[in-house]
Amino acid sequence: MTTPTLSIPDLETVYDVLAQAIDQAGPEKSELFLVKLALLNANALGRAETMQQHIQAALQDL
Amino acid sequence: MHQPTTEPRPSIYYNYQVHAPWLPSQHAAQPRHKVVIAGAGPAGMVAALELARHGVLSVIVTPELQVSQGSRAIVFTRRSMEILQQVGTAQRMTENGLPWRFGNSIYQGQTVFRMEAPHDADDRFFPMLNIQQQYMEEYLIDACAAQPLIDFRWGNKVTGVEQRGDHARVTLDTPEGEYVVETDWLIAADGGRSDIRTLLGLKMEGASYEGRFVIADIRIDLPLPTERLAFFDPVWNPGNTILMHREPHGIWRVDYQLPPDESPDDALKPESLKARIDAQLDMIGFGGTPWEMDWSSVYSARTLTLPDYVVGRVLFTGDAAHLLPIFGVRGANTGFQDAQSLAWHLAFVLKGLAGEKLLANHSAERVGAAREIIDEAGKSTRFMAPPTRGFRMLRDAVLSLSRTQDFVRPLYHWRTSRPHEYTHSMLNSPGDDNALFTAGPAHGAPPRNIRLGADDFLLDHLGGGFELIYFTDADAIPQPLRDVVAAARQRGMPLRVTAVGAAQAVQGADLTLADAHGHFRQRYGIPFSGGAYLLRPDQHVCARWLTLDATRLQAAFNQALPQ
Numbered sequence: 001m002t003t004p005t006l007s008i009p010d011l012e013t014v015y016d017v018l019a020q021a022i023d024q025a026g027p028e029k030s031e032l033f034l035v036k037l038a039l040l041n042a043n044a045l046g047r048a049e050t051m052q053q054h055i056q057a058a059l060q061d062l
Numbered sequence: 063m064h065q066p067t068t069e070p071r072p073s074i075y076y077n078y079q080v081h082a083p084w085l086p087s088q089h090a091a092q093p094r095h096k097v098v099i100a101g102a103g104p105a106g107m108v109a110a111l112e113l114a115r116h117g118v119l120s121v122i123v124t125p126e127l128q129v130s131q132g133s134r135a136i137v138f139t140r141r142s143m144e145i146l147q148q149v150g151t152a153q154r155m156t157e158n159g160l161p162w163r164f165g166n167s168i169y170q171g172q173t174v175f176r177m178e179a180p181h182d183a184d185d186r187f188f189p190m191l192n193i194q195q196q197y198m199e200e201y202l203i204d205a206c207a208a209q210p211l212i213d214f215r216w217g218n219k220v221t222g223v224e225q226r227g228d229h230a231r232v233t234l235d236t237p238e239g240e241y242v243v244e245t246d247w248l249i250a251a252d253g254g255r256s257d258i259r260t261l262l263g264l265k266m267e268g269a270s271y272e273g274r275f276v277i278a279d280i281r282i283d284l285p286l287p288t289e290r291l292a293f294f295d296p297v298w299n300p301g302n303t304i305l306m307h308r309e310p311h312g313i314w315r316v317d318y319q320l321p322p323d324e325s326p327d328d329a330l331k332p333e334s335l336k337a338r339i340d341a342q343l344d345m346i347g348f349g350g351t352p353w354e355m356d357w358s359s360v361y362s363a364r365t366l367t368l369p370d371y372v373v374g375r376v377l378f379t380g381d382a383a384h385l386l387p388i389f390g391v392r393g394a395n396t397g398f399q400d401a402q403s404l405a406w407h408l409a410f411v412l413k414g415l416a417g418e419k420l421l422a423n424h425s426a427e428r429v430g431a432a433r434e435i436i437d438e439a440g441k442s443t444r445f446m447a448p449p450t451r452g453f454r455m456l457r458d459a460v461l462s463l464s465r466t467q468d469f470v471r472p473l474y475h476w477r478t479s480r481p482h483e484y485t486h487s488m489l490n491s492p493g494d495d496n497a498l499f500t501a502g503p504a505h506g507a508p509p510r511n512i513r514l515g516a517d518d519f520l521l522d523h524l525g526g527g528f529e530l531i532y533f534t535d536a537d538a539i540p541q542p543l544r545d546v547v548a549a550a551r552q553r554g555m556p557l558r559v560t561a562v563g564a565a566q567a568v569q570g571a572d573l574t575l576a577d578a579h580g581h582f583r584q585r586y587g588i589p590f591s592g593g594a595y596l597l598r599p600d601q602h603v604c605a606r607w608l609t610l611d612a613t614r615l616q617a618a619f620n621q622a623l624p625q
Binding site: 031032035036038039040043 | 455
């Protein structure tokens, strides 16, 4: 199974939209916002295993 | 000298009766007992009543002179009611309790999840019944008093336990001083703060959670149905959880989480209780409604168990054996199952019908049940009272999403106490047809109740021994099966044979149930005559066959009663 990835223009769009959304949520609510987003994305992904891989990748080099 | 209080405990709805202490000077010298039970709570009394049913005399000792302080356990599950039916108190529970089946999780004024516990026409009892623990204990005390095989001793506190190889020596303190009894087995049903567990220096395994909750019982007239109400992150108690339950006599249980830095003493101050209860009533639209306090207490969630419930000649049961979180009503409801299991396993060992291996099986089954509950209850606890910043963040994200996103709502599910299935019990018959069935209760499962007629259910007819349920439309149980049954009874095995599916009384059966429409056979997955189920004395399935023969019936008996 091939995994669809974002084109560079789409990645740039997500980059901007996410940055603006974090600013819109504000410093006190940005974590809550990001966790909500992660749960929505995980549900759309439909694979707990892939989500776990993403979590491990994101934990690297913090 | 042990001097329990002789003052009736305070209550605005329950009339405490103070019993006279049992004093050794007023009784003859003590013989060696078969069973002494420490603790007159739900687990201890159900163990005594079930032992008596199997013909075993027991002595119950309790340090108190009256029933439990406060309502404590208030929600009883269907399986608990089925067990209480076996010991004779289910009817009084039903007459005086409040049945229910819906639970609501509320966030920012919106019901974001509604639990509907299934209720089947074949069930005699509702999924849940609310009644205060004092009544539950009172009914059990009355049942014990009516049972000549129970010697009930108020005001007797265990202060010493000595393991002596084939028996235990137990020191009991009374209002006139100490005396000593010897007993083949000591059942430690002395609750979450078990003195016996401490005396033996035993350690429990598992986790303790830091979140503290206040339980308060108030009398108030609220026009709300008997349903569980759970409020998440309410405005007056940000980040925390509040639970409400209706109890009989116009009492409501209000259960709220404390901020992490607040001490239990501060939390139980009248002004603190009043401010929070008023805030909660205000939030649900009943601010200013008059109310009166009955009882309050503080608890924290723990998921702990002893690794083995058999320790020499001491058998741990109920909260003495494990501490389970209150979420999911797991204390008394688990204790009933523990006690029912312990009683028959122990009775069969004492009567020489099985070896002590059977007690090892009891421990393995019930420790397994506790670990399963701990796993499930841990999930509920981490949602209700998040133990770390990470868990809190996830919980808060779920609360926030749940207002619009269906997929997160099942995370609110309140995993309610349910009977453990002994799927891998060593008592299950390996040579039966369990795997070939497509319906019906499987190996180790509790029985599925069946409505037989008006106010007449299958479980009304079961209990007190093994049950062979034989499905047939013939007029007699085949002779080879009857021979195996007769030989087992000859050895002393209590065994009832119930025939299902014939219009006339079936020869060789103690009871015949017609099952004219085939409903019973269908629910038990029996496609044709000649199938059967073997139930243990706790009614859990240990063998089932599509076609029963004498050899396999004998094999199932041998498996269920290891020597």
